[in-house]
Amino acid sequence: MRRFLVLLLVAAGPLAAQGSPFVPLDHPLLPLAEYLIARGDVADPSPMVRPFRRADLVRAIAAASIPPTSPSGRIAATLVAAWSDRPEANWVRAAGRAGLDVFTSARRDLLHPAGGDGARFYADFALEGRFGPLVLVSRPAAENRLKDDPDWAGATLQRRKSQAYRFVEGYLAAQFEHARLFFGQMDRNWGPQGALGLSIANGGYPRTDLGVSVVFRDLQFDIVAGGLTPMKAADGSVPDRLFLAHRLNVRLTRRLDLALWETGVLTGSATSPDLAFTNPMVLLSFPIQQGQADDRNAIIGGDLSWRIPGGIRVQGQAMIDDRWRRKPDPQGTGEPAHPGRWALTGVLAGPLGAGAGWRAHLGMVSSLAYRTIDSTEAFLDRGLGIGPTFPDQVVAGAAVSVPIRGRWLVTPDLTVQAQGEGRIDAPFPSGAAFTATPELLIGRTATTVRFGASVSGGTDRLQVDATGGYHHTTSADHVAGRTRNRFEGRLRITVGLSRQGAIQ
Numbered sequence: 001m002r003r004f005l006v007l008l009l010v011a012a013g014p015l016a017a018q019g020s021p022f023v024p025l026d027h028p029l030l031p032l033a034e035y036l037i038a039r040g041d042v043a044d045p046s047p048m049v050r051p052f053r054r055a056d057l058v059r060a061i062a063a064a065s066i067p068p069t070s071p072s073g074r075i076a077a078t079l080v081a082a083w084s085d086r087p088e089a090n091w092v093r094a095a096g097r098a099g100l101d102v103f104t105s106a107r108r109d110l111l112h113p114a115g116g117d118g119a120r121f122y123a124d125f126a127l128e129g130r131f132g133p134l135v136l137v138s139r140p141a142a143e144n145r146l147k148d149d150p151d152w153a154g155a156t157l158q159r160r161k162s163q164a165y166r167f168v169e170g171y172l173a174a175q176f177e178h179a180r181l182f183f184g185q186m187d188r189n190w191g192p193q194g195a196l197g198l199s200i201a202n203g204g205y206p207r208t209d210l211g212v213s214v215v216f217r218d219l220q221f222d223i224v225a226g227g228l229t230p231m232k233a234a235d236g237s238v239p240d241r242l243f244l245a246h247r248l249n250v251r252l253t254r255r256l257d258l259a260l261w262e263t264g265v266l267t268g269s270a271t272s273p274d275l276a277f278t279n280p281m282v283l284l285s286f287p288i289q290q291g292q293a294d295d296r297n298a299i300i301g302g303d304l305s306w307r308i309p310g311g312i313r314v315q316g317q318a319m320i321d322d323r324w325r326r327k328p329d330p331q332g333t334g335e336p337a338h339p340g341r342w343a344l345t346g347v348l349a350g351p352l353g354a355g356a357g358w359r360a361h362l363g364m365v366s367s368l369a370y371r372t373i374d375s376t377e378a379f380l381d382r383g384l385g386i387g388p389t390f391p392d393q394v395v396a397g398a399a400v401s402v403p404i405r406g407r408w409l410v411t412p413d414l415t416v417q418a419q420g421e422g423r424i425d426a427p428f429p430s431g432a433a434f435t436a437t438p439e440l441l442i443g444r445t446a447t448t449v450r451f452g453a454s455v456s457g458g459t460d461r462l463q464v465d466a467t468g469g470y471h472h473t474t475s476a477d478h479v480a481g482r483t484r485n486r487f488e489g490r491l492r493i494t495v496g497l498s499r500q501g502a503i504q
Contacts, residue, residue, distance in 0.1 A: 019135035019175040020055030020085050021128050024168065025187040025202055028465040028492075029082055031409045031456045032075050033057055034193050035401050038349035039357045040311045041072040047249060047257040047305040048197075048315060049222060050189045053175070054083040071355035074406025090131050090503035097463065097496030098123035103489070106148035109203060110467065110488045111417050111448055112390055114151075120144035122492060124168060131503070133176055137184075139169040151204060151389075153382040166205070182211035188224070190247065190261070191303070192315035192347035194399075195361050196388050199245055199263050199301055199319065200224065204384030209243075218251040228265065228386075231376045239376055240268040243386060249303070259303035263386070265377045266296045297321070297377035299370075312350040319343050319387075321369055324439065336431070339439035341369045343388070352400060360398040367392040367422035367442045368429075375428065385424050392422025392442055397450075408457035413469070415450040421478050444478040450488075466491040 023030055036042040042064045045056035058080055066073045085091075101122045106115030124141035146152040146164040158164040171184025185206040191197025209226030228241035247261035262283065301319035308314060324340030345363035352358045369391040370379040379386045397415035404410060421443035429437050452469020468489020476484040 017133040017176040018055070018085075018089065019130050019133050019173060020053040021130070021135055021137050022051040022173075022186060023054055023057065023083065024139075025051055025189060026168065026465070028456045028458050028463040029079060031401075031411070031454075032403065032407075033079055035357050035403065035409055036061075036066075036072055036075060036079075038193065038313060038359060038401075039072065039351040040307060040313065041066055041351075042076070044305070046220075047251075048191060048193070048259065048303050048317070049220075049247070049249070050193070051186065055085055058084050071403050071406070075403055078406050085130065086500060086502060088502040090129075091500060092127070092129040092503060093498060093500035094128075095126045095496060095498035096123070097125075097494040099492065099494030101143065101145045102491040102493075103145060104468075104486075105488060105490075106145050107151055108149070108490075109389070110469075110471075110490065111395070111415070111450065112419070113471075113488050116148035118148070120147075121163075122494065126169075126498075129503075133174050135171075135173040135175060137169050137171055137173075137186075139167065141166055141168050151384055153205075169206075178215055180211070180213040180215060182209075182213075184208060190245075191317050192305075192345055192361070194347050194349070194359055195317075195345045195363055198317050198343045198345060198365075198387050199247070199261050199299070201385065201387045201389075203389045204382070204386075207243075207381055220247075220249040222247045222249075228381045231378075231380070233267075233374065233376045241376060242266045242268075243379075243381070247303075255307040257303075257305040260301075261303070262298055262300050263379070264296050264298040265379055265386075267374070267376050297372045297374070297379070299379070310350070312348060314346070314348055316346040317344065319369075321372075328435075337435045339368060339437050340366060341371070342366050343369050343391075355403065357401045358399070359401070360396075362394075362396045364394050364440065365391040366440055367420055367438055370424055371426075371428050373428050373430070378424065380424060383425055389424060390419065391424050392420035392440065394418045394440070404457075407459060408455065408464075410453065410455050412453040413450070415448075415452070415469075417448045417450075419446045419448070444475050444480060446473060446475045446478050448473045452489075461495050461497065462493070463496075464491070464493050466493075 037044045043060045045060045046052040061076045061080055066076050099122055100119055102119045104117045105113035121144050124139055126139040129136045142163050142165055144164050147155055147159045169186045171186055174181040185208045187202040187206050188200045189197045189202045190200040196203055207226050209224050212223040214221040224245040226243050228243050230238045232238050243265055245263045247259055249257055249259040251257050299319050299321045304316045306314045321341035325335050325337050328336045343365040347361045349359040365388055395417040397413055399411050399413035401409055401411045420441035449472045450469045454467035456465045458464055471486055471488050473484040476482045
């Protein structure tokens with residue numbers, strides 16, 4: 001890590017370029033940008049990889065030449081005004097916001113509600129700076145909702161304090177014409193827009209990691225690596241844990257992008273994971289063939305993003321952790337018959353007339369996905385999934401998005417989720433139990449139907465991000481005959497101001 005930081009700072013000198021901060025995934029204006037991209041009004045600056053840089057989106061809007069008086073043109077003007085960087089090579093910006101978080105359940109995933117309800121104070125302070133190719137961003141937040149969120153690792157400690165804090169963002173990046181280096185933390189999601197990524201998702205909270213990207217118009221290679229919290233192994237040891245992700249995206253045509261990726265959790269039996277597998281140009285998925293010990297859990301996946309004639313965008317992602325074995329293989333691999341570990345998700349989206357958009361999605365995650373026999377190699381950090389936190393589910397839905405006055409987006413939606421009893425932090429089955437485990441939907445399935453709507457957007461002073469809906473759940477808590485009907489929602493409303501200026 002220390003060598004990486006030295007490299008980042010040294011490289012910033014001879015490779016002059018203009019850096020740009022990333023658009024955070026919780027920004028209330030981001031749904032407006034995704035709306036333009038989904039309709040096909042603006043080219044995706046980073047297909048199936050979020051976040052993207054502000055400058056990349058502004059450049060894509062300029063290239064789109066949207067009529068300024070159209071509904072999409074008014075949205076484009078809002079985004080350009082909000083996210084255009086200053087022309088000077090060196091500048092700083094400070095922005096403070098304060099308001100309220102109102103929620104029925106403190107967990108951010110409303111389809112898996114948990115934690116208390118209430119109205120809590122919220123405030124954040126963003127400090128951004130660009131110094132040629134170097135970008136520095138820090139955004140601490142006072143967020144008392146965290147005290148009630150079962151997914152927040154610091155809740156027990158912060159309940160004894162008058163105020164809960166976290167850093168929503170905090171990173172140092174060096175960005176050049178075709179190479180980008182990153183150290184810090186921010187929410188990431190690698191997958192179809194509007195769905196949790198199967199490789200990296202933002203269902204939990206951001207982790208500190210190192211990132212390297214090689215970026216061309218027709219090719220992008222991304223690497224992310226970071227340490228994970230320790231977990232106790234079956235033998236009582238507590239090995240070091242490391243997460244790695246590699247992704248290669250190729251733009252085959254103006255309309256079609258294909259990508260291959262792999263992720264892995266590496267463990268070290270003594271002091272650290274084997275350095276051979278920290279090499280980003282070595283595949284994690286074939287250790288035995290290379291004579292290496294199998295102290296890792298690796299996933300292989302692929303992505304497709306295609307704008308078909310007629311304006312519809314098709315995005316799909318699939319991953320496999322372990323194929324199913326219908327018959328035992330005692331003489332070969334030694335494996336018993338067992339279910340596979342896999343996941344897939346897909347999103348269709350497109351324009352609806354001149355001033356609206358639509359989206360439909362489907363996702364399936366198998367019952368044992370992201371787990372393995374050695375619990376320390378599960379795709380977990382602080383009890384949350386690095387990809388999806390909730391396996392053993394099928395979820396589908398549809399939504400329509402309508403912009404209002406170029407600053408607000410209203411999205412009614414219908415979502416259906418079938419959730420089995422499989423859990424990402426449950427002990428991995430062995431022996432006959434492993435063979436008998438259903439590949440999808442273990443035990444009693446809880447089914448939730450949501451009729452909801454979301455509103456997001458804002459002005460220079462006021463920002464709103466809200467979602468809510470009526471949830472009808474049968475077999476609630478996986479209990480036969482138990483039905484639950486309730487409203488689930490959350491609202492964040494803030495007011496603030498910002499100041500920026502050039503650095504001489």
